[in-house]
Amino acid sequence: MRTGSDYENSLGNRKVYINGEVVTDVTKSPYFKGIIDTLKKMYDYSSDPKNQMQFKTPWGTTGNRTFMIPHDLNGLNERHQAIAKWAEMSMGFVGRSPDHVGSFFAGFASNPAVFDRGAKPFSENVIRHYRRLVDSDIYLSYSIIPPQVDRSKKAHELPDSHIQVSLVEERQDGIVVRGSQMLGTGAAVADELFVSCIPPLGEGDENYALSFVVPIGARGLKLYCRPPYGFYRTSVFDYPMSTRFDESDAIVVFDDVFIPWSDVFVFRDVKLLQAQFFETPAHIYGNNQAQIRLAVKLRFIAGLAAKVAKMNGTDRIQGVLERLGELASISSMVEGMCIASEASGSKREYGAFVPNPRYLYGPMGLQAEIYPRAVGILKELSGAGVLQLPSTFMEIENPETREDMERYVGSSSADTVSRIKLFRLVWDIIGSEFAGRHLQYEMFYAGAPYVSRMYAYRNFDYNSAMADVERFMQEYDLHTSI
Ligand SMILES: Cc1cc2nc3c(=O)[nH]c(=O)nc-3n(C[C@H](O)[C@H](O)[C@H](O)COP(=O)(O)OP(=O)(O)OC[C@H]3O[C@@H](n4cnc5c(N)ncnc54)[C@H](O)[C@@H]3O)c2cc1C
Incomplete structure (x- = not known):
């Protein structure tokens, strides 16, 4: 399996616009060093057999367990363990590690027949790409949301018909796409x-109803990245998350990019576009990966909050314990629902074992409230301790300032370096630009x-809940005696 240096060496030329520059070789750019080093560590970890992140594919090769199609609960559990191990390497702060889109592809390949329902049969493309992903340990990212230009209009109603990525030309050997x-x-x-x-999408949007895979270095493909959060920081000690886990986000622009037919999954089919996500387990596997990662992250935030309380000597105050109790509830709810969705999963007619969508999407419908709440509790318990810190580790090392640091920024339960280290970490989760981006993420x-709330609604089975109400109400009427 791929090692960290295999990954780094295979990152070919691309066109990435960032901070007024065009970066073609991301491996030599300070903007991406932190995340590339983290991904290298992840690949080194998964390629080492002793870490038990490997599986034997049905076609006889070895692949990353996070890409596996599970056929029973045992397989789903093995996949869970592998995803959790990778997530723990960033404590859940790398959201789109290769296992995220890899999980979507495992879902597509679980029920490839769906892709033969369009005007052209594409199941062979799906299977070939899935096997290639597994055998070559490929890192796929995805871009599946149209740009925010005018949400009140359908794609084809916008004055410029190539804002959202769309078909420009259909050729014998493939398609040409333009847009963003x-x-x-x-x-x-x-x-x-x-x-x-x-x-x-709706009627008239057929030219936007496309699915395909494209190399990041494809001619005409441009990435416009938001500002990087890590590279200008003084040290890992000062910004332990920003400096290592800033994955970057980019607007993707296609300037007449050619896609060969062999890389197309859906072509001009509005219904199939939805079916690929929801009639295969792609959306479920992808979000199961995301919930396993989120559970790791929330447990980490709970641990941090407890350490802050201990460091500040507030860990015996009833109100503080109640806050920690609330964090424990949030963390346990997400982790428990993830386990429940797997334990009550089922084998589908196409042979894959799939988590129960009701318990998967249930907590996702609350995610926009519970993550900010978890971060809010950590904020509340930290007070201004996250700002009562020197600007960098250098004040700890400077003989002129060290004594003040030791006297005023210490803790009666820990040495100065440990206290500053903890609070710098907390700041990078509650207050830095990196932290703000994670809240949005x-x-x-x-x-x-x-x-997300609509996913929870659709998968809840309201018919059976209403049937219960109906049955209960049938048990009495106007004249039922007390
Ligand atoms: C940090 C980050 C990373 C991301 N990474 C990826 C990625 O890797 N790949 C990818 O494809 N996408 C990614 N996304 C995009 C993400 O999928 C979108 O943000 C998401 O789908 C919501 O779309 P939007 O941001 O355009 O919000 P909009 O759809 O424009 O909605 C914004 C707000 O408008 C209101 N609103 C709009 N429409 C309605 C409606 N019909 N009913 C009720 N309220 C409405 C709501 O208040 C809503 O919250 C990322 C987003 C973030 C923040």
Whole structure:
């Protein structure tokens, strides 16, 4: 399996616009060093057999367990463990590691027949790409949301018909696409991009109803990254999250990019565009990965809050314990629902074992409230301790300032360095630009909050809940005696 240096060496030329520069070789750019080093560590970890992140594919090769199609609960549990191990390497702060879109591809390949329902049969493309992903340990990012230009209009109603990525030309050997899509998290440091559109399209939008895979270095493909959060920081000690886990997000622009037919999954089919996500387990596997990661992150935030309380000597105050109790509830609810969705999963007619969507989407409908709440509790318990810190570690080392640091920024339960280290870490989760981006990420990565609540609504089985109400109400009438 791929090692960290295999990954780094295979990152070919691309066109990434950032801070007024065009970066073609991301491996030599300070903007991406932190995340590339983190991904290298992840690949080194998964390629080492002793870490038990490998599986034997049905076609006889070895692959990353996070890409596996589970056929029973045991397989789903093995996948869970592998995803959790990778998530723990960033404590859940790398959201779009290769296992996210890899999980979507495992879902597509679980029920490839769906892709034969369009005007052209594409199941072979789906299977071939899935096997290639597994065998070559490919890092795919995805971009499946149209740019925010005017949400009141359908794609084809906008005055410029190529704002959202769309068909320009159909050729014998493939298609040419033009337009944009937001966002490609991790796209700048990935190998390839999966491009599609998950919000439902309507009649007249056929030219936007496309799904395809494209190498990040494809001619005409441009990435415009938001500002980087890590590279200008003084040290890992001062910004332990920003400096290592800033995945980058980018607007993706297609300037007449050619896509060969072999890389197309859906072509001009509005219904199939939805079916690929929801009639295969792609959306479920992808979000199961995301919930396993979120559970790791919330447990970490709970641990941090407890350490802050201990460090400040507030850990015996009833109100503080209640706050920690609330964090414990949030963390346990997400982790427990994830386990419940897996334990009550089922084998589908196409042979894959799939988590129960009711318990998967249930907590996702609350994610826009619970993540900000968890961060809010950590904020509340930290007070101004996160700002009562020197600007960098240098004040701890400088003989002129060290004594003040030791006297005034210490803790009666820990040495100065440990206290500053803890509070710098907390700041990078509650207050830095990186922290703000994570708040936005957890609220939006699976769609805007109203979209996530609709997933919860659709998968709850309201018919059976209403039937219960009906049955209960049938038990008495106007004249039932007390
Ligand atoms: C940090 C981050 C990383 C991301 N990474 C990726 C990625 O890697 N790949 C990718 O494809 N996407 C990514 N996304 C995009 C993400 O999928 C979108 O943010 C999400 O789908 C919501 O779309 P939007 O941001 O355009 O919000 P909009 O759809 O424009 O909604 C914004 C707000 O407008 C209101 N609103 C709009 N429409 C309605 C409606 N019909 N009903 C009720 N209220 C409405 C709501 O208040 C809503 O919260 C990322 C987003 C973030 C924040």
